[in-house]
Amino acid sequence: MPADVFADVQPVPGVAKPDPVLVVDGVNRHFGGLVAVDIDHLEVQRGTITGLIGPNGAGKTTLFNLLTGFDTPNGGTWSFSGNDLVGLPAYRVARLGMVRTFQLTKALMKLTVMDNMKLGATGQSGEKVFGALLPWRWREKEKEIEARAEVLLERFTLAHMRDELAGTLSGGQRKLLELARALMVEPTLIMLDEPMAGVNPALTESLLVHIKALRDEGMSVVFIEHDMDVIMDISDWILVMAEGKLIAEGGPADVAANPAVIDAYLGEHHGEAATPENEVVESEGEDGDG
Template sequence: MSDTSSTTNGPAPSGSTLPRREGYDYDRSVLRSKLTTVERTPGSAKPDPILTVDNVVRRFGGMTAVDVGHVEVQRGAITALIGPNGAGKTTFFNLLTGFDKASSAPTAFKRGGPGVAKWVFEGRAMGNVGAAKVARSGMVRTFQLTKALSRLTVMQNMLLGAKDQPGENFFVAIVAPLWRKREREIEAKAEDLLARFKLLEKKDDFAGSLSGGQRKLLEMARALMSDPAMIMLDEPMAGVNPALTQSLLGHIQSLRDDGTTVLFVEHDMHMVRHISDWVIVMAEGRIVAEGPADTVMDDQAVIDAYLGAHHDTDLGDDSLLDDATLEQLEEEVAREDAARAAEATSASSSTGGVAGRDLPGHPDPSTPQATNAADDQLSDGRQSGDKR
């Protein structure tokens, strides 16, 4: 597996302004050495889990969207959560971060025991905890569709992400020397993060004026305002201009190097192979595989979950498209072309054989008359547009 991140305990990557976590001594080779001892089975125990999840089930009517018996996330690692569309990945994120409630959540009549949802983050039970409290505890997330407040400036969006705001305490808010100092600290931190994500020049622009990729960067920067222990990224590369992709990859790797645990959902398998320390695979709401990226991509359960019978998805490895697969694809395309041709013939017959003829006012599009008519219409449209 290729990787461009540092494997030393030296300074954080260039441009990073976040201090390393207290007592955190990062060495990726040591981390990966620890992970080599982990079993390659769903729900395997990790050497130092920051998040442990048990019995999380979410049903919508008669459909079970999530049914996770047990899973652990390794502290200090970049863990990818992958799976086909509809696997339940985003719903799982929503449950863990307090944006949705598990069907198996504790109730007044059943607070614990077998089958009751329980997830523990940094030693603290997080079941039935609201999204705001989850974020304050150190577990933050971004969204597949960015949630930037478009009518606020970039800087104002950043300030909203800070914890210990002066206005949260009435007595601090009315004593100017107390809140002014904290306000300056928050603004300085926001500027540092904006500089890190190359958005400082945009700080006074409305967030709605940013490109899709810049909004992704803003959302990630805003999430870091609360100094999280773990950040959960929901498809960080979705809709991002290729020019920003490498920048986002570098930021995600630097988060890990600074001591932040990263759990992300992504469909770009090349990215998953490139930066992931560990991969967890979901299909139909369940965890079906775990392991290093190279191992997981060769797992038959993963291939079946992604490819099914059609084998039309590349899991980041071009060798999957072997001769047999290409022949199968060519046969399927040929069958589809034949079906479309048959439909076109049937449609022509049903119109009484008029297809392809010149109808009054509708010349055959392949004739010079049709071309001249189209040019005349275009010219007329331009003239009318000039008059407007």
């Protein structure tokens, strides 16, 4: 289905999409004299899985931070489902239905798995300070939220852990929890920052299934990933960044054949062994993690 959507879209950077959920114009971010992000124009098609790739330090996480209100760009405009997001604080962006996760998981370790889930729910009057004092009013909603959380936990195979502190989960389970928690916000666009990083192969497989399922339910997904196999497997469309710019985009086949992409990656790893330590240091440093 999604492949049809892109039938008439040319694989050139900044190309317009038939039904964009996210539109970015001229967003740029400088640190000192260095340009971390500089996007002329970018559109994300609604209801598809869009992969965002690029060498370390390409500015992928910074772009996520900018778009979701966790960082402020030096200039530019962007909108989500027709809502102008410029200057909007992160929590308002999330409430509009554009929810992000983080490269380093932010499971709330000292809260139970269930409390983590409930936190994602919106519209709970008990979260207001005066509403909190009227338990008979928030209890009903709480039950509703809990029921919704149960379903999601079941789906992400975390139901047996519901009353455990999130800190007792394994790294992979925390990734799952973070994804499930984000879904509690009922997003229409979900932005995943390396959801597969540090997750064992079996869990990666199930995460992939989950992400595809989200798309099939009509959600839009943007995700940052390093693993090329994963990208090629599930992306309907791929965006490629290097040195802050959008250098290429297209379907998996287009991108794989694009010389600019190959150049960007070869240039990055030229004459050096990329040890795991290097990876960590660089991605944290250059991308400026969440």
